[in-house]
Amino acid sequence: MHRIGYLLSEGFQVMAIATQSVFECANVVAGSSFYEIENYSVQGGEVRSSLAMGVGTLPAPTPARSRIDTWMVAGVLDPLSVSTPAAVVAFLRRASGRARRVAGICTGGFVLAEAGLLDGRRATTHWFYARELQQRFPDVRVEDDRIYIVDGPIWTSAGMTAGLDLALAMVERDLGAEAARSVAHKLVMHQRRSGGQSQHSEMLALAPKSDRIQNALDYARRNLNQALTVEQLAEAVHLSPRQFSRVFTAETGQSPARAVEGLRIEAARLMIEQSTHPLDVIARETGFRDRRHMREAFMRGFGVPPQAVRREARAA
Incomplete structure (x- = not known):
């Protein structure tokens, strides 16, 4: 079993949790509960999304008790208008070393950068905020024209629906190309976009x-x-x-x-x-x-x- 934890903060962009459908369909294709998915926040309890929809979350585990294989970090609609909570940054710094991989969905890349997880690495984010990400974090090698980027254990995606492509790439890494194709078909995705594909169509x-x-x-x-x-x-x-x-x-x-x-x-x-x-x-x-x-x-x-x-x- 592969455990996936979604780290949500107040005002998280609601599209981030849409990527859970990819892992849900992967379980159907695999014929077993290969993925186990839980929503977390630093404090636990209800967290409100960008649409003010409340989502119940578990309190983030201590590093010693964490069994999460993949952390999926949600961003916010406008990362320039809010600051990443210090508790979230501190948690990611502790938890990242015990997980197989950590992913920033859309502007979640800003959260990873705040935690220092992108220093010296290639990364992407929503094209609208890519220049700001580079200016704020000069040690990050920002590539503003990629759907998603995998640099070692750190994954980042471009905006909105690109998170689906990132999640599908994880399924391919875990279960193989044929499983990923089947998931894409079930999700009625017009095409499977690779990480190197341009954000602009x-x-x-x-x-x-x-x-x-x-x-x-x-x-x-x-x-x-x-x-x-x-x-x-x-x-x-x-x-x-x-x-x-x-x-x-x-x-x-x-x-x-x-x-x-x-x-x-x-x-x-x-x-x-x-x-x-x-x-x-x-x-x-x-x-x-x-x-x-x-x-x-x-x-x-x-x-x-x-x-x-x-x-x-x-x-x-």
């Missing part, structure tokens, strides 16, 4: 208003290795090329060609970071004419060439 940034344009983007993402002309995209959603271009630009603020390039470089970047495929192969798989064409697109989109992205990923 090109699909989300485009934010089309109609289902037709959304369907065109979905079609494009599924067929990036093709040419994807305006005519082809228009035909996929049963519009004339002229009408499609007009509606697409009105809804997304971009031309179809520019949007498709954004999807290509997003997919190529993910392949570069997570695979060992040669750049020529990645360029071909994501629809670029050749490696040079992909490099030009990367310089426009990211300001760095693909080789720099790969070097950074390997160094990390």
Whole structure:
């Protein structure tokens, strides 16, 4: 049995405890109670969330009596407006050495940093607060464009739903890739995001208003290795090329060609970071004419060439 303790403080961000569903489904997939989950606070008793919903908690155990394997530390909606209670910081410093791993969910990274658990380590948090985390704690190597980061026994996640990806990665570490895939399927997660994936999504940034344009983007993402002309995209959603271009630009603020390039470089970047495929192969798989064409697109989109992205990923 693997015991997971959620450390909650007053005003904790309610999305943090949504990650418990991942471990709940993992027990179903495993066919046994592999994970045992409890909510804790320093004092015990009812703790109110960011929605003012009360959650009952057990008092945090003394280090000598702690049997927790994984501590999941919840953050708050705005870490700049509140201070981490000294008792929470003191508890984490004592408890971290007896646990297999400690995770900061979303702005929970600030709590881990206060406790000194991130000193000299790579970490991430919600993109909106990443710069502040770096400024407050210069000994932390903050990477503001990651879904989650694992540095030894310390895990940190980006904001909100990224905590689900972190929890799913824990399931994969504990029970294997097939179990993690089954859990993701039960949770109706559209895709399992790896830690190296960017917090920022090109699909989300485009934010089309109609289902037709959304369907065109979905079609494009599924067929990036093709040419994807305006005519082809228009035909996929049963519009004339002229009408499609007009509606697409009105809804997304971009031309179809520019949007498709954004999807290509997003997919190529993910392949570069997570695979060992040669750049020529990645360029071909994501629809670029050749490696040079992909490099030009990367310089426009990211300001760095693909080789720099790969070097950074390997160094990390």
